[in-house]
Amino acid sequence: MPDHVPTDFREHEPAVPPTDTFAVVRSEDGRWYTVTGPCPTCRATVVFRVAYGVLGPPKRLLRGGRRTPEPLTGSIPVYCQCGYPHAEKPPESPDAGCGAFWEVPVPSPAPGTTT
Amino acid sequence: MTDLAKKRFAQLGQQLQLDQLTVVRRQAEGWRNGLTGLTGLVGVVFVLKGRESVAGMPAVWRWTTAALLVAAFGLLLIGALGAVRAAHGQLGQRTWLTGDRLFAAVLDEVERTQDALTAARRTSVVGLCAIVAAIGVSWVVPAEESAAGSKEPATAVPHVLVVTVDGPRCGELMAGDTRTLTLKVAGESGESGGRTPAASGWRSIPFDQVRSITPVRGC
Ligand SMILES: [Zn+2]
Ligand SMILES: [Zn+2]
Numbered sequence: 001m002p003d004h005v006p007t008d009f010r011e012h013e014p015a016v017p018p019t020d021t022f023a024v025v026r027s028e029d030g031r032w033y034t035v036t037g038p039c040p041t042c043r044a045t046v047v048f049r050v051a052y053g054v055l056g057p058p059k060r061l062l063r064g065g066r067r068t069p070e071p072l073t074g075s076i077p078v079y080c081q082c083g084y085p086h087a088e089k090p091p092e093s094p095d096a097g098c099g100a101f102w103e104v105p106v107p108s109p110a111p112g113t114t115t
Numbered sequence: 116m117t118d119l120a121k122k123r124f125a126q127l128g129q130q131l132q133l134d135q136l137t138v139v140r141r142q143a144e145g146w147r148n149g150l151t152g153l154t155g156l157v158g159v160v161f162v163l164k165g166r167e168s169v170a171g172m173p174a175v176w177r178w179t180t181a182a183l184l185v186a187a188f189g190l191l192l193i194g195a196l197g198a199v200r201a202a203h204g205q206l207g208q209r210t211w212l213t214g215d216r217l218f219a220a221v222l223d224e225v226e227r228t229q230d231a232l233t234a235a236r237r238t239s240v241v242g243l244c245a246i247v248a249a250i251g252v253s254w255v256v257p258a259e260e261s262a263a264g265s266k267e268p269a270t271a272v273p274h275v276l277v278v279t280v281d282g283p284r285c286g287e288l289m290a291g292d293t294r295t296l297t298l299k300v301a302g303e304s305g306e307s308g309g310r311t312p313a314a315s316g317w318r319s320i321p322f323d324q325v326r327s328i329t330p331v332r333g334c
Binding site: 011012013027029031032049050051052053054055077078079094101103 | 117118119121122124125126128131132135138139218219222225226229
């Protein structure tokens with residue numbers, strides 16, 4: 001676990017240091033992505049999960065089988081959910097982190113992955 | 116630069132991830148209530164309007180109506196059960212209740228719920244169409260039949276030939292009690308001849324004047 005920096009709570013979008021790397025992993029069934037990496041502000045390792053919205057009528061022509069959504073493109077907005085207490089956090093805030101948020105680009109799917 | 120909306124929507128997305136199942140369940144409940152109400156409404160219409168018109172139909176159409184109704188009943192039953200299942204499905208059946216599995220189970224359950232709901236909607240709509248078709252048949256077919264000119268409507272009222280001390284009387288048997296027998300006599304069209312035209316209408320015959328009663332196909 002990298003050292004946690006107890007910064008004051010602040011909702012802002014810090015620049016991501018170029019040395020930080022984020023693992024963007026698609027789940028086996030293709031229905032969610034897991035982003036893992038260090039928070040640019042408080043340095044805690046943050047795991048952020050984004051699921052495919054399965055509400056609404058199913059968009060499929062062929063029956064049967066589990067529907068695999070198309071891979072996500074662009075980037076995933078991620079916010080810090082380090083779980084450490086940060087000072088100055090308003091009590092009504094649902095945040096579980098330092099308040100920082102940033103974007104993580106999604107790598108283009110590897111040829112082996114299912115689409 | 117701080118685009119807080121970006122974070123708010125990311126938070127909304129995280130919230131929605133957890134709420135998807137609640138949302139779809141509520142939706143399913145709405146559909147279940149709607150489908151049940153609609154089915155009841157059409158069923159009531161048929162019960163009120165249908166039976167008497169079925170009685171005079173040719174056998175083919177009567178069977179068609181019956182088949183349509185049976186099919187409609189089956190479809191509506193399946194649809195109603197599907198909607199109920201969509202509204203009250205179980206989460207986390209036969210799976211390890213770890214966070215990861217449950218996360219996948221929620222997504223599965225949402226999809227299954229929506230499939231059940233779609234199937235319920237389709238079967239209900241087909242079932243309703245079958246009921247409406249049955250109603251349509253029951254409305255249209257007897258009209259054709261009577262227009263085809265069959266003089267004798269298939270009524271359930273039996274005709275009887277009553278021989279009294281005054282002579283025979285023929286009519287529809289309307290009522291009978293310990294003292295009198297009530298006939299509905301068609302005056303002019305009576306084939307027995309010699310009936311006065313004033314004899315049309317309801318006619319009570321005291322039992323002590325009755326010699327015999329014979330059921331007949333018509334007068
Ligand atoms: Zn932190
Ligand atoms: Zn942080």
